[in-house]
Amino acid sequence: MSDDIIWILLGKQASGEITAEELTALDVLLAGHPDAAALQKLVTSIWESPTNVMPVDQAAHQRIWNRVNNQARHSSAWRIPRRLAAAAAIVVVIGWTAWKITMPHVYSSRQQISEAGAGKLSLTLPDGSKVCLNHHSRLEYDDQQFGKKNREVMLTGEAFFEVAGHAAHPFIIHTSRMNITVLGTSFNVKAYATDSIISTTLISGKIAVSFPHQPGKALELQPNEKIIVPATTTASINVVRSLAQKDSSGKATDLLWLNNKLVFDNESFATLAKQMEQWYGVSIHFAHPSLMQLKFSGIIDTEPIEETLKALQLSRSFTFQVHNREVWIDR
Structure with a gap:
């Protein structure tokens, strides 16, 4: 019974419709559960997945609802709307099955995450591309897709890329305010979540920069060019394009963090x-x-x-x- 209640309350928490009383009860239940953190992570993952990824037929949906409704009727503390209870019940059954069968593989095989922490981190991606992450930076990619169906990564923070050529799959870096498409080149991207601006500086080759909030807008950069965009989420984007600043030795100052x-x-x-x-x-x-x-x-x-x-x-x-x-x- 307690595990069922945990799943229902986790479903309500994921949907944002949990009450203060239920949240307190959930905290108490999770405090005594040995796998509390992993349970929360799994429910969030399932809740945010597209609904057609895990189909549930109508008869199964009704059986799930009847089970949860019978439990909810006996305690006012667990009464929840039918729509939400059904959704939460789906999370209960699917989540419990995933927990028992697939949990050891869900996070270890699909998503690769590299974080630099307080220092720098150098890594080589499966396609041979090299990345150096600056302090407190994070790079994510799907290792089941990367190099096979695409070469897409998500960057938060700052990184220097040396991208290997791959005719079938262009290399794409996603940040909160711009996407960078690469065809064999080296460049710097700075996109910390706390910064007021996001920038990229091209060292060699060529990159195309597009903007999620303005789908029709795109720019191509030539070597030693830099663009800066505001990190705010307004619809309009004011792009500043300039030559990369260099020090007395001729090296781009945006790359001095590498040294x-x-x-x-x-x-x-x-x-x-x-x-x-x-x-x-x-x-x-x-x-x-x-x-x-x-x-x-x-x-x-x-x-x-x-x-x-x-x-x-x-x-x-x-x-x-x-x-x-x-x-x-x-x-």
Whole structure:
């Protein structure tokens, strides 16, 4: 009985229609369940899947409903609308079957996820393409499809790609605000969830950039070109196209992170703080809004954050305190 109630309540939670009383009851039930986290993950996956992926015939649907309805009638705490109960009951039967039979394989074989954490991560994809992920970046792809039916990845954060040629399947990187189609090239993409902009810088070859919110809009980049788009979800997209900025050695500054260097040129403290949060894995807080407008130029190498802040103090007046991973900036 308790497992059935857990499945029903997890179905209601996934649909967003769970009450506060039911949520409290669910928390209590899950607290004593040895596989609570995995149960929640499985129900969410099933709930978000297209309904035609797991068909249920009408007779089975009615049997499921009758079973859940009989349970719900005996306790006011579990009374739920027929539409939602039927849906939740489908989750119960399908989810329980998946749990018993396929659970060991659902997440290990379909989705490959690589995360850089606080450092960088280099990896080679099944097609031979090479990727270097920057700090706190995430790359996802379906290893049952990648290289066979497509070469599509989802990026959150920043990465440098060296893409192997593959005539049948172009390489496509999806971000929240633009999709990049590649035909054998090297380029940088920066698409952190906390950034106000998303950018890509082409080093060699050619890429085509399209925009999910404007299907008819597309741009082709040539080597040493860069485009920037806002990370907001408004329908219109203001694209800034320019030449890639280079340092004195002729290397694109957007790639200096590959050599453990963070370059900033006349950046506000607010913008720089976001980059430092990603670089060091910290949270930076300002005691006064005026401090966020201070401007800085320079290069951060591999020095600790305390040393970086001391160097910034040489050009601007502020104080700081560092406690664990929290940084406080004051006057």
